Amino acid sequence: MSEPRRDGEPSDAALIARWRGGDERAATILVERHAPAVSRFVASMGERGELEEVVQDTFVRAFGSIDRFREASSLRTWLFSIARNLCRDRARADRRAPPVVPIDESHALTGEDPLSTAVATETEARLRAAIEGLTETQRAVFTLRVTEGLSYREIADVVETTEGAARVHYHNAVRMVKEYLDE
Amino acid sequence: MSDCTNLEMRDALPDVARGALGGASLVAVESHLATCASCRAELAIVRTAHAALSRTPSVDTARIVAAVARSSAVRRDATAAVAQARRRRASRFATPTRRAWLAAASVVAIVGAAILGSTMDREPGSGGLPPVVVQTDEPVRAAPDPLEPTDPTPPRSAPRVELVMGGGVSDLADADLESLLDVLDDVDAELDVEPAVLLPVLEGDV
Ligand SMILES: [Zn+2]
Numbered sequence: 001m002s003e004p005r006r007d008g009e010p011s012d013a014a015l016i017a018r019w020r021g022g023d024e025r026a027a028t029i030l031v032e033r034h035a036p037a038v039s040r041f042v043a044s045m046g047e048r049g050e051l052e053e054v055v056q057d058t059f060v061r062a063f064g065s066i067d068r069f070r071e072a073s074s075l076r077t078w079l080f081s082i083a084r085n086l087c088r089d090r091a092r093a094d095r096r097a098p099p100v101v102p103i104d105e106s107h108a109l110t111g112e113d114p115l116s117t118a119v120a121t122e123t124e125a126r127l128r129a130a131i132e133g134l135t136e137t138q139r140a141v142f143t144l145r146v147t148e149g150l151s152y153r154e155i156a157d158v159v160e161t162t163e164g165a166a167r168v169h170y171h172n173a174v175r176m177v178k179e180y181l182d183e
Numbered sequence: 184m185s186d187c188t189n190l191e192m193r194d195a196l197p198d199v200a201r202g203a204l205g206g207a208s209l210v211a212v213e214s215h216l217a218t219c220a221s222c223r224a225e226l227a228i229v230r231t232a233h234a235a236l237s238r239t240p241s242v243d244t245a246r247i248v249a250a251v252a253r254s255s256a257v258r259r260d261a262t263a264a265v266a267q268a269r270r271r272r273a274s275r276f277a278t279p280t281r282r283a284w285l286a287a288a289s290v291v292a293i294v295g296a297a298i299l300g301s302t303m304d305r306e307p308g309s310g311g312l313p314p315v316v317v318q319t320d321e322p323v324r325a326a327p328d329p330l331e332p333t334d335p336t337p338p339r340s341a342p343r344v345e346l347v348m349g350g351g352v353s354d355l356a357d358a359d360l361e362s363l364l365d366v367l368d369d370v371d372a373e374l375d376v377e378p379a380v381l382l383p384v385l386e387g388d389v
Contacts, residue, residue, distance in 0.1 A: 028248045035247060036239045043240050051240055056247045063251045064258065124235040131232065146197045146229055147236040171193070175186065177228060 012075040016066060030075070031059055037148055038079050044143040045087040046132065054090065058083040073157060077150070080158045084140055091136070130180035137161075138173035145170050187221040196222065200230045 010018070010029070018026035039055045047054050061082050062069070069078055131139055140159050144150040150158070156166040187193060192215045198204040199212055216223055 024248075024252055027251050028244075031244050031248050031251065035242050035244050039240045039242045040237065044236050052242050052246075055242050056250050059247050059251050060254045064254055123231050127228070127231050127235050131236070142232070143236055146200065146232050149198060149201050149203055152194075167190075167194070171190070174193075174225065174228070177232070178225070181228065 013071050016069070016071075016075070019063070020066065027063065034076055034079055035059070037076060038083050040147060041080055041140075041143060042083050042087060044131070044147065045084065045136070045139060047087050047090065050090075054083065054086050057086055061086075074154065076148075077154045077157050080144065080148075080150075081160075084158060088136065126181060127177065130177040133180055134173050134176055138169050138176065141166055141169040142173040142177075184221050184224060187219050187225070189215065189219070189222070192216075192219070192222055193225060196226045196229045197233070199226060200233045 010026075012030065012033075015026040015030050019030070035055060038058055039051060042051050042054050042058075058079055062075075062079055069075065131142065134142060137159055141155050144155045144158060145152075152163045152166040152170070155170075156163045159166065159169070161169070192212055195204060195208065195212050199209070204212065216226065
């Protein structure tokens with residue numbers, strides 16, 4: 001799912017050019033355009049408590065190094081890539097820190113997490129648990145394909161692999177989810 | 184149920200779930216789904232996953248925009264401060280370019296070391312070491328005086344000259360810099376080789 005720009009709205013490249021030229025309104029449009037997808041992705045990667053901070057850091061970093069952004073690639077793909085790296089850094093830091101709250105499966109199943117929300121059906125909750133059991137790369141690939149509709153080529157850019165490997169990751173992820181649900 | 188081997192169809196299922204497929208592509212997938220229970224089951228899973236993951240957490244975009252603006256303002260200020268410091272330093276040294284000045288400085292240090300080495304050889308025990316900045320009217324060569332016995336060891340290191348190099352020019356008082364610059368102006372004319380190797384280090388020296 002994405003927030004495609006409506007007809008007549010300027011392209012990302014045009015907005016980036018405007019922002020470089022000092023038009024701060026351009027940054028607002030870009031953030032409003034891409035923040036929903038970035039926040040969905042960050043949530044899918046398991047970041048909950050400080051989701052907004054990660055999303056914010058993603059944009060701060062992206063705008064801070066916008067000169068390195070290659071216009072041939074998509075801004076959204078680039079944002080996912082930055083967000084993914086931030087999520088991984090945090091996951092690494094969390095692993096080093098002693099766990100404050102014991103991880104238990106009921107957390108995922110009962111939807112205590114406000115982002116999981118009470119409307120999650122039993123099937124959805126089981127699916128969430130299945131997705132949480134995927135490797136970090138599988139989860140990123142699965143989410144980007146299913147939720148954001150990225151092509152394998154775009155996914156490969158985000159997770160820094162080849163198009164073929166991205167496809168294999170996706171099908172492995174689907175198989176893992178099926179196996180979890182069949183248990 | 185074993186997985187369907189038609190990867191092309193399976194690859195299209197997320198697009199079907201998102202409602203992003205149309206036309207002939209959708210017709211093809213639908214006719215495959217009519218005959219493939221495995222793909223129907225997989226589509227159900229993909230649809231549920233899409234529903235489960237597609238809820239958008241609310242984020243305060245205004246706050247994000249403000250953070251971006253703050254961060255870029257800080258960066259702009261820092262860039263401007265660095266540029267200003269560079270300009271200030273460049274004008275303070277009053278030389279054509281900082282590169283040329285630094286090139287000259289390195290040459291003076293080397294030449295000075297050679298002079299000190301030979302001076303101390305000639306005047307053993309002499310208490311007065313030459314000044315830090317050595318001014319000379321003639322091009323100085325590091326080659327030994329032919330009348331003196333050749334010293335096989337490299338020229339002795341000259342502590343005071345090392346101070347000039349090691350302490351950094353930014354540590355010198357303005358008056359010292361001025362007198363050093365006078366010498367450099369003379370040496371500068373003889374410089375025709377840019378010490379490119381020094382530049383990476385110097386670029387970071389702001
Ligand atoms: Zn099939």
